Every structure is written in C-alpha cells, then in structure tokens.
Amino acid sequence: MPKAIVIGSGIAGLASALRIRKLGYDVDVFEQNSYPGGKLHAIIRDGYRFDLGPSLFTMPNFVEEIFQLYKLDPALYFQYSRKDTVCNYFWTDGSRFSVNADQDLFVKEAADFFGESQTNIKAYLRRNRKKYELTAGIFLENSLHKLKTYLSAETIKAMLQLHSLDLMQSLNDVNTKNFRNPKLVQLFNRYATYNGSSPYQTPGIMSLIPHLEMHYGTFIPKGGMHRISMSLFELAKDQGICFHFNEKVYEIVLEDGKAKGITSSKKSYSADIVVSNMDIYPTYKRLLPGLKAPTKTLQQERSSSALIFYWGIKGTFKDLDLHNIFFSDDYEGEFKSIFKDKTLSDDPTVYVNITGKDVPGDAPPGCENWFVMINAPGDYGQDWTTLKNKARSLILEKLSACLQRAVEPLIVTEHVLDPVGIQENTSSYRGALYGAASNSRFAAFLRHPNFTRQVQNLYFCGGSVQPGGGIPLCLLSAKIVGDLVLDMNSNQEYA
Numbered sequence: 001m002p003k004a005i006v007i008g009s010g011i012a013g014l015a016s017a018l019r020i021r022k023l024g025y026d027v028d029v030f031e032q033n034s035y036p037g038g039k040l041h042a043i044i045r046d047g048y049r050f051d052l053g054p055s056l057f058t059m060p061n062f063v064e065e066i067f068q069l070y071k072l073d074p075a076l077y078f079q080y081s082r083k084d085t086v087c088n089y090f091w092t093d094g095s096r097f098s099v100n101a102d103q104d105l106f107v108k109e110a111a112d113f114f115g116e117s118q119t120n121i122k123a124y125l126r127r128n129r130k131k132y133e134l135t136a137g138i139f140l141e142n143s144l145h146k147l148k149t150y151l152s153a154e155t156i157k158a159m160l161q162l163h164s165l166d167l168m169q170s171l172n173d174v175n176t177k178n179f180r181n182p183k184l185v186q187l188f189n190r191y192a193t194y195n196g197s198s199p200y201q202t203p204g205i206m207s208l209i210p211h212l213e214m215h216y217g218t219f220i221p222k223g224g225m226h227r228i229s230m231s232l233f234e235l236a237k238d239q240g241i242c243f244h245f246n247e248k249v250y251e252i253v254l255e256d257g258k259a260k261g262i263t264s265s266k267k268s269y270s271a272d273i274v275v276s277n278m279d280i281y282p283t284y285k286r287l288l289p290g291l292k293a294p295t296k297t298l299q300q301e302r303s304s305s306a307l308i309f310y311w312g313i314k315g316t317f318k319d320l321d322l323h324n325i326f327f328s329d330d331y332e333g334e335f336k337s338i339f340k341d342k343t344l345s346d347d348p349t350v351y352v353n354i355t356g357k358d359v360p361g362d363a364p365p366g367c368e369n370w371f372v373m374i375n376a377p378g379d380y381g382q383d384w385t386t387l388k389n390k391a392r393s394l395i396l397e398k399l400s401a402c403l404q405r406a407v408e409p410l411i412v413t414e415h416v417l418d419p420v421g422i423q424e425n426t427s428s429y430r431g432a433l434y435g436a437a438s439n440s441r442f443a444a445f446l447r448h449p450n451f452t453r454q455v456q457n458l459y460f461c462g463g464s465v466q467p468g469g470g471i472p473l474c475l476l477s478a479k480i481v482g483d484l485v486l487d488m489n490s491n492q493e494y495a
Contacts, residue, residue: 011471036245106214
C-alpha cells in the first residue's frame with residue numbers, strides 16, 4: 001500500500017488525509033499540538049465552553065461530502081441546525097437590524113429599514129449569485145495553476161463576462177454604487193473580513209461572499225464549531241488513519257526532486273507523497289530550507305488577524321443571538337489602522353458570538369459564553385499588552401452603550417487570544433487568519449498553488465494556499481489536493 005504523510009491536523013489536513021486514504025494510501029498525520037483541529041479547537045473555563053477559532057459555519061455540504069465519500073450517513077458523526085437569523089447588527093446611534101435567513105424577508109425588511117428599493121436589493125443579490133456561479137469552478141473548485149482549468153467551457157463563459165465581475169473596482173465602490181444608505185453599504189462591506197481583507201481595497205468580485213451566507217444559510221453544529229473538526233478526526237480514526245500528536249515536523253525530506261518523507265522530533269519517516277497543512281510561509285522557511293522559496297508569493301501582504309476575548313457572562317441578553325456585530329463609526333479608518341498603520345482602531349467593530357444560545361451546556365444556567373472579537377493586524381512586534389488593555393476598555397464601552405447594560409461586572413471568567421498566540425498555536429505566519437490578504441485584484445492568482453513544480457509528490461492545503469481561508473475554502477483545498485493525487489495516479493479511481 002502506498003504511503004502518505006500529512007503535516008498538520010487542521011480541517012484541511014483532516015479532509016486531505018481522508019480523501020487520500022480513500023485513494024488507497026496508508027496515511028499518517030503529524031501534529032505538533034496534543035489535539036486535532038488547528039484553529040477549530042475549544043477550551044472549557046469555569047463551566048463555560050468556548051470555540052477558540054472559526055465561528056461561522058456555512059455550506060455544510062462540504063463537510064458532509066467527506067462522509068459521503070465513504071458511503072456513510074454524516075449524521076452518524078455530525079449534526080447541525082440552520083439559523084433563522086443570520087446576524088444582528090448594531091450601530092452606536094441606537095439602530096439595530098437583524099438579517100433574516102429567508103432571503104425574501106431580508107429584502108423586504110432591509111428595504112424598509114434602510115430606505116432602499118426591494119428591486120435594487122434583489123438585483124444586487126442576483127449579481128452576487130452570478131459572480132459565484134461564473135467563478136466557483138475556476139477560483140474555488142479547481143487548481144488555478146493547471147492548464148486544463150482554463151480550457152473548460154466554464155472558464156470561457158466567465159472570461160466572456162469579465163465586465164460583470166467588478167474586478168477593477170473595490171468592494172466598497174461596488175456597494176456605494178448600489179446603495180444610498182451608508183449603513184447598508186457598511187453591512188455589505190463587512191464581508192471583506194471573511195477573507196481577512198479591507199473592503200476599500202479588495203476587488204468588487206468579493207460581493208459574491210454574502211451570496212454564500214444569505215443563499216446557503218448559516219448553521220450551528222450540535223456541540224459547537226469544534227464538533228466539525230472532531231467529527232472528521234473520528235472518521236479518520238475509524239478509517240485507519242494514524243495520528244502522531246506532540247510530534248513536530250522539522251523537515252520535508254527531498255531526494256531527486258521528489259518528496260520522500262519527513263523528519264520529526266522523534267525520527268524519520270518515508271512516504272510516497274507529503275501534504276503540508278502548515279501555513280505556506282513556515283512550510284518553506286522551516287520545512288524546506290534547501291528549496292528556492294517563491295519570494296513574491298511569500299512577501300504578499302498578510303490578511304488580518306484577530307484579538308479575541310472569551311468571556312463567561314453571568315446573565316443573559318435577549319437582544320443577542322449566535323452572531324452579533326457592533327459597528328465602528330469610522331469603518332474606513334478601522335481598516336486603515338489595521339492594514340496601513342498595523343495597529344488597532346480606536347473605534348473597532350466588535351463581533352460577539354454566543355454558541356450557548358443554541359448549544360445546551362456551553363454555559364451554566366442563566367449565563368452566556370461570549371466570543372468577543374475585533375479585527376487586528378498581524379504581529380509585527382507591537383506592544384500587545386498595551387493594545388489589549390486599551391481594546392478591552394473600548395470594547396466594553398461600546399457593548400455597554402449599545403446594549404444599555406454594564407457588561408464588565410458580568411464577566412466571571414476570561415481567556416484572551418492575540419495574534420502572537422494565534423501564531424504560536426497554529427504556525428500561522430504573523431497570526432494571519434487567512435494567509436495572504438485579498439487586497440488586490442491579482443491576489444487569487446498570487447496565492448500559492450496546492451502543489452509545486454519544483455518537487456514532485458508534494459502538496460499543500462489549508463487557508464494560506466488556493467483557494468483561501470475559511471472552513472468551506474479549506475475543505476475545497478483538500479478536494480483539490482485529492483484531485484491532484486488522483487491525477488498523479490491517472491489510472492486510479494476512488495476505491
């Protein structure tokens with residue numbers, strides 16, 4: 001049986017291991033931490049459970065597809081429910097708006113609340129859908145770096161309609177052109193943060209992102225977000241995949257232009273193929289020291305990171321749901337602080353996620369588990385102690401004012417994660433959540449491919465390579481890797 005090694009057990013690493021296992025490989029996964037899941041991890045503090053990483057779950061079909069590959073009912077491992085409310089939005093002037101999961105209701109309610117026409121909002125959503133349908137097969141589901149991707153009828157169709165993709169405008173330009181109300185523009189600008197970018201720089205094609213959330217819906221896994229990674233881990237163990245925890249990989253062994261295995265903190269292992277789920281920057285800098293690094297790719301601007309406070313709250317807030325956003329009054333200034341000045345805004349947008357609203361046991365009775373996050377620059381040597389203390393005060397001030405209730409006295413337990421901690425825990429360069437930022441119309445093409453022409457049998461998956469970050473795209477990166485391995489063994493089919 002051929003042998004495969006996967007470095008890292010983030011969600012893309014788990015999905016890649018399962019796809020390659022289905023191709024008939026004996027698979028070993030190496031993880032420097034004592035647990036699987038990468039950013040999709042959780043902690044329990046004083047009776048409160050917190051998901052540490054990604055908090056948004058959409059397009060669950062990409063998770064289910066892994067189980068279906070093994071002809072298993074996904075519900076045996078993994079269950080979830082659809083949310084009726086996508087997100088609650090709050091502004092400091094007292095305005096509040098909830099996005100209904102029913103798109104027709106959203107259009108009607110948004111038109112009434114923001115003073116826009118229903119026809120205009122519907123047309124905007126329809127264009128977003130078209131962008132996704134034109135480009136998904138090119139940018140998301142196949143390798144951008146293989147000729148056959150560009151020879152398909154799908155690609156030709158997209159190329160003939162380039163004008164409709166808004167590549168030459170920023171997301172903010174597109175939204176400002178479509179809507180008069182600055183609050184609705186801000187609501188749709190927020191989707192740039194889903195790939196760690198600025199709406200004032202990322203191209204207008206990114207307006208396809210709200211389509212994924214508003215069309216496919218948002219969901220909450222039974223057991224919280226951590227259940228996503230744990231379900232794949234359990235499936236992997238059931239399929240005979242071997243995990244090596246607390247075993248750091250030091251080098252990918254190369255011989256005659258091929259990946260031949262790894263050297264870990266314990267010993268050397270041979271393999272027929274190697275897949276790195278580690279951030280692409282440390283993969284080259286640490287694991288491939290003798291290989292010429294793709295300088296232009298590695299020098300790309302990093303995506304935003306995050307500063308997250310995990311608060312156990314003694315009390316409940318009926319105005320809050322699973323996803324809640326408290327907007328900055330100076331949204332453009334916030335992104336200038338993050339990407340230009342490499343610091344935190346004095347008026348940050350605050351995201352509050354509360355899984356306890358849907359997951360029994362995530363907080364004690366009458367209490368709530370708050371995941372409180374602001375967008376942050378990567379770690380460039382800032383004084384994070386000072387920045388964290390200042391941000392904490394600003395966040396508490398904003399939340400208390402918008403909710404008309406003092407929040408700080410309700411905090412009974414606290415855990416904090418900053419860009420330094422994110423980098424240490426997940427090897428994400430500078431603590432960037434999505435690898436490279438998408439603040440350029442060429443960003444998709446500059447993102448590292450899922451393979452390298454310098455080395456045969458070496459593949460890459462995860463949020464720092466094509467097609468990008470976030471749970472759906474990480475799972476798609478694993479699918480691309482599986483397809484590349486299948487192509488390498490062109491006479492082979494899924495077992």
